[in-house]
Amino acid sequence: MTDVAATPLKTTVLHARHKSSGARLVPFAGWDMPVEYSGVTAEHLAVRTAAGMFDVSHMGQIEIAGKQAMAAVQHVSTNDVATLAVGRAHLSVLASPEGTVLDDILVYRLAASHFLLVVNAGNATKDFAWISQQLAGFDAAVVDTSSRYALLAIQGPKALDVVQTLTAVSLAEIPYYGFAHGEVAGARATISRTGYTGEDGVEVFVPPNMADRVWQAVLQAGEGVVIPCGLAARDTLRLEAGMRLCGQDMDDTTTVLEAGLGWAVGWEKPSFVGSEALRAEKQRGPARRLVGFEMLERGIGRHGYPVVHDGQVVGQVTSGTQTPFLKKAIGMAYVPAALAVPGTAVGVDIRGRVSAAQIVKLPFYRRAR
Amino acid sequence: MYPSELKYTMDHEWVRVEGDVAEVGVTDFAQQQLGDVVFVELPEPGATVTAGQAFGTIESVKAVSELFAPVSGEVIATNDALVTRPETINAEPHTSWMVKVRVSSPGELGELLDAERYTALVTG
Numbered sequence: 001m002t003d004v005a006a007t008p009l010k011t012t013v014l015h016a017r018h019k020s021s022g023a024r025l026v027p028f029a030g031w032d033m034p035v036e037y038s039g040v041t042a043e044h045l046a047v048r049t050a051a052g053m054f055d056v057s058h059m060g061q062i063e064i065a066g067k068q069a070m071a072a073v074q075h076v077s078t079n080d081v082a083t084l085a086v087g088r089a090h091l092s093v094l095a096s097p098e099g100t101v102l103d104d105i106l107v108y109r110l111a112a113s114h115f116l117l118v119v120n121a122g123n124a125t126k127d128f129a130w131i132s133q134q135l136a137g138f139d140a141a142v143v144d145t146s147s148r149y150a151l152l153a154i155q156g157p158k159a160l161d162v163v164q165t166l167t168a169v170s171l172a173e174i175p176y177y178g179f180a181h182g183e184v185a186g187a188r189a190t191i192s193r194t195g196y197t198g199e200d201g202v203e204v205f206v207p208p209n210m211a212d213r214v215w216q217a218v219l220q221a222g223e224g225v226v227i228p229c230g231l232a233a234r235d236t237l238r239l240e241a242g243m244r245l246c247g248q249d250m251d252d253t254t255t256v257l258e259a260g261l262g263w264a265v266g267w268e269k270p271s272f273v274g275s276e277a278l279r280a281e282k283q284r285g286p287a288r289r290l291v292g293f294e295m296l297e298r299g300i301g302r303h304g305y306p307v308v309h310d311g312q313v314v315g316q317v318t319s320g321t322q323t324p325f326l327k328k329a330i331g332m333a334y335v336p337a338a339l340a341v342p343g344t345a346v347g348v349d350i351r352g353r354v355s356a357a358q359i360v361k362l363p364f365y366r367r368a369r
Numbered sequence: 370m371y372p373s374e375l376k377y378t379m380d381h382e383w384v385r386v387e388g389d390v391a392e393v394g395v396t397d398f399a400q401q402q403l404g405d406v407v408f409v410e411l412p413e414p415g416a417t418v419t420a421g422q423a424f425g426t427i428e429s430v431k432a433v434s435e436l437f438a439p440v441s442g443e444v445i446a447t448n449d450a451l452v453t454r455p456e457t458i459n460a461e462p463h464t465s466w467m468v469k470v471r472v473s474s475p476g477e478l479g480e481l482l483d484a485e486r487y488t489a490l491v492t493g
Contacts, residue, residue, distance in 0.1 A: 040405050299408070300407070321431075322408070
């Protein structure tokens with residue numbers, strides 16, 4: 001059961017803290033990361049009902065600044081940053097010229113001509129090379145700033161209350177997908193009202209040497225409310241919230257439109273990487289779509305399992321789990337566009353036996369606002 | 370930690386033998402690796418299992434794994450309580466038997482690990 005890693009795993013600045021507080025660590029995207037603290041079910045439920053904290057310092061950061069920074073970000077990502085105010089963030093995609101997904105990213109507008117891109121850990125090196133190459137002709141600096149930030153996600157209905165006790169920044173005034181600069185537990189921080197769990201909460205960027213201090217301060221301030229969580233709960237939470245995981249639900253073989261991220265494309269803006277392919281695909285309609293499904297019979301449809309309709313294999317499951325909160329087996333799958341209609345009956349081939357499932361609307365879970 | 374009255378396999382199942390009947394479950398190490406168990410799929414009584422071959426599946430939130438028979442024989446009982454309350458396996462792995470098997474080849478029991486060797490396997 002032990003894997004011999006070809007290259008040494010990277011560790012976040014909180015690695016020692018995770019080990020000493022009893023987390024179980026596993027390799028993820030080249031990093032030795034906590035997969036579980038108290039258990040995926042307990043952690044998932046804590047985030048849905050109170051709060052949980054995740055170390056997501058493995059995520060990559062790339063900054064683009066300079067005279068043509070806005071034009072550069074417009075060119076290399078799909079969403080329209082002309083509509084993004086300073087102090088706001090949005091989801092965007094690094095698309096290939098064919099319109100497929102190289103990575104999904106968050107774009108923060110730090111200043112008029114200064115953008116911060118938060119990218120997936122496993123893609124960080126590749127993304128940096130790709131962006132640098134695409135932006136060679138622009139008057140803008142592209143810098144990998146991953147080592148300058150540790151990133152803590154505090155998520156759940158009580159997350160803001162707890163973090164508010166540690167900062168003078170009024171968290172309630174930060175809009176959803178907005179951010180503010182200030183101090184958290186005495187550490188210089190950028191506090192972002194974002195997350196990957198489907199709950200309210202914040203993601204806090206702090207200097208790496210302050211991460212442990214902030215981590216401890218949040219746990220102390222939130223004693224009995226906030227528990228430390230691992231990547232397993234992060235995965236079940238994001239799936240319940242219908243959020244895609246790059247490399248699993250989408251990659252460079254699936255288009256932005258197939259993955260259902262057309263809402264993160266600035267259709268009004270001029271040409272950008274992938275625009276020609278995506279506009280053409282939008283006109284004719286994608287051939288297949290990523291949909292949510294619910295199992296109607298026992299079993300969990302997992303990544304790679306075939307989706308069956310009328311006795312034919314018509315698609316593949318990309319993510320699947322038994323969700324701790326909704327207590328049912330759910331997942332996402334690619335199916336032909338004609339079948340991508342809520343209520344459609346399909347089957348999932350679970351290790352040779354076809355179990356009944358039905359297409360449902362995403363997300364599976366939406367918090368009350 | 371690992372009860373001395375049980376025998377263990379390299380695949381992290383345990384066996385409790387009484388007469389010619391063997392109870393089979395998964396070890397504490399196995400449940401820790403799996404995380405929260407949500408499904409168990411077991412054979413029907415009367416089915417024949419073969420040592421080293423898959424006889425069922427155990428599924429956690431994170432992953433699905435096969436259950437491997439430590440010994441050969443006929444399944445004479447299955448623990449249906451685990452099907453409705455699979456989380457019992459996480460709480461009490463070494464008493465959560467899954468199937469009872471009437472052992473057809475007692476010699477196979479000699480190939481299983483004792484608690485000491487199994488402990489070395491999972492802590493080494």
